Amino acid sequence: MIQVIVNRIRLSLCCFGVIALCLAYFSLSASASINADDASPPNFIVIFCDDLGYGDLGCFGSEKIRTPRIDRMAEEGMRLTSFYSTCSVCSPSRSSLMTGCYPRRVNLHCNSGGLCVLFPADRKGLNPEETTVAEYLQREGYATQCIGKWHLGDQPEFLPTEQGFDAYFGIPYSNDMGRGNIPLPLMSDDRVIEAPVDQTTLTKRYTEEAVRFIEEQKDGPFFLYLPHTFPHVPLFASPEFAGRSEHGKYGDAVEEIDWSTGEILDALERCGIDENTFVLFTSDNGATRGGSNGPLRGNKGQTYEGGMRVPCIARWPGRIPEGSVCDEITGTLDILPTLVRWAGGPGSNDRPIDGYDIAPLLVGESDAETPHKSFCFYQMDQLQALRSGPWKLYVPLDDKKRNWGAPLGPAPLELYNLDADIGETNDVAAENPEIVERLLSLAEEARAELGDMENEGRGQRSAAWVEEATGRLLEE
Numbered sequence: 334m335i336q337v338i339v340n341r342i343r344l345s346l347c348c349f350g351v352i353a354l355c356l357a358y359f360s361l362s363a364s365a366s367i368n369a370d371d372a373s374p375p376n377f378i379v380i381f382c383d384d385l386g387y388g389d390l391g392c393f394g395s396e397k398i399r400t401p402r403i404d405r406m407a408e409e410g411m412r413l414t415s416f417y418s419t420c421s422v423c424s425p426s427r428s429s430l431m432t433g434c435y436p437r438r439v440n441l442h443c444n445s446g447g448l449c450v451l452f453p454a455d456r457k458g459l460n461p462e463e464t465t466v467a468e469y470l471q472r473e474g475y476a477t478q479c480i481g482k483w484h485l486g487d488q489p490e491f492l493p494t495e496q497g498f499d500a501y502f503g504i505p506y507s508n509d510m511g512r513g514n515i516p517l518p519l520m521s522d523d524r525v526i527e528a529p530v531d532q533t534t535l536t537k538r539y540t541e542e543a544v545r546f547i548e549e550q551k552d553g554p555f556f557l558y559l560p561h562t563f564p565h566v567p568l569f570a571s572p573e574f575a576g577r578s579e580h581g582k583y584g585d586a587v588e589e590i591d592w593s594t595g596e597i598l599d600a601l602e603r604c605g606i607d608e609n610t611f612v613l614f615t616s617d618n619g620a621t622r623g624g625s626n627g628p629l630r631g632n633k634g635q636t637y638e639g640g641m642r643v644p645c646i647a648r649w650p651g652r653i654p655e656g657s658v659c660d661e662i663t664g665t666l667d668i669l670p671t672l673v674r675w676a677g678g679p680g681s682n683d684r685p686i687d688g689y690d691i692a693p694l695l696v697g698e699s700d701a702e703t704p705h706k707s708f709c710f711y712q713m714d715q716l717q718a719l720r721s722g723p724w725k726l727y728v729p730l731d732d733k734k735r736n737w738g739a740p741l742g743p744a745p746l747e748l749y750n751l752d753a754d755i756g757e758t759n760d761v762a763a764e765n766p767e768i769v770e771r772l773l774s775l776a777e778e779a780r781a782e783l784g785d786m787e788n789e790g791r792g793q794r795s796a797a798w799v800e801e802a803t804g805r806l807l808e809e
């Protein structure tokens with residue numbers, strides 16, 4: 334009984350009876366002790382697609398894209414149908430997966446020039462003083478590897494090997510960011526090994542690296558973070574997949590990711606570690622118009638559901654109930670506290686975070702509910718919406734921001750019941766004044782903690798900047 338958990342950390346920082354909205358210490362529940370009988374802590378694999386939409390997998394309703402391996406993964410595990418990324422674009426979303434915090438808390442909601450993502454040779458990056466999920470797991474003796482697209486800073490100080498990963502293989506930012514004088518680099522740890530990278534074989538090479546890592550580390554414990562390059566544009570696939578999908582190049586890229594997922598699951602079985610490995614498959618934000626967000630409104634780049642609610646599948650044979658569905662509010666914020674607790678890590682975090690341990694939901698405890706009293710939807714520095722239970726409120730705005738181009742002008746208050754109206758088509762604000770009032774007060778709590786526009790929140794921390802940034806180039 335190595336990991337019997339006895340203490341319970343309060344979920345929120347309470348002051349004068351006011352429950353802070355977003356400030357969470359690792360919550361610890363009885364179910365966190367589910368691996369109490371195991372001699373070794375579990376392995377973790379997080380497969381993180383880039384711009385994969387809510388409707389782009391067979392098990393989430395796609396009729397065009399064939400994803401038999403991911404569909405089988407869902408049959409063997411759980412589909413999480415109200416799982417959110419914290420932003421509709423890459424860098425902010427990834428900052429949350431790594432830190433368990435909303436992007437504004439760690440100041441990754443915009444780049445050094447106020448744009449919505451980091452760019453090559455950006456002076457800004459994820460502050461090395463933040464404790465990433467990989468760093469927590471390293472402390473617990475995990476082997477850690479990042480394979481794929483990083484996008485949390487390309488300066489040497491910000492690379493994965495400085496943020497808790499023993500090794501790194503991948504591209505440091507988006508695959509459309511290759512420039513004439515800085516061709517898109519493929520990196521091994523902190524060195525460029527190919528530039529421009531041959532993107533057609535990226536998914537295949539990521540998969541080979543992942544399988545090699547699993548085989549080498551099969552005695553565990555390990556943490557594999559696999560942030561795929563696709564289906565972000567421009568789209569590429571290996572010759573074996575190019576031209577195969579009914580859904581064009583987009584479908585080809587997703588079907589190769591499906592193959593990749595199967596290779597990884599097969600490797601777990603081959604190594605005899607299937608039942609001691611938790612695998613999570615999800616996306617960093619919703620699809621562009623090239624993909625599908627299923628029944629959801631909007632696309633990547635928006636705070637509508639289609640921009641931030643993402644497909645998610647969790648699998649851990651013997652622990653996560655087969656063929657189950659969880660529609661409670663969960664998200665990338667929760668990955669860090671959940672994995673760290675399962676690893677037997679500390680019951681409190683180094684700094685305040687916004688995520689919660691969602692183990693009770695994942696193992697299918699019958700009375701488990703979302704620990705999120707509310708969930709915030711920010712567009713860069715602007716709080717635009719908030720969900721609590723089935724209700725999603727768009728706060729009234731003088732000038733609604735978007736990622737690119739001029740703001741959209743005034744936006745009215747709107748309220749949707751997502752249980753009855755997942756497509757956000759029927760504004761029910763007028764009929765529900767008390768709910769509007771309650772969600773507006775939750776928005777005030779979020780603003781006080783995380784800030785809004787030029788107003789700083791009391792819980793915000795700093796990103797990190799270098800004096801002078803350089804591009805990642807092949808060494809001559």
Ligand SMILES: [Ca+2]
Pocket residue numbers: 383384422423565617618
């Ligand atoms: Ca993305």
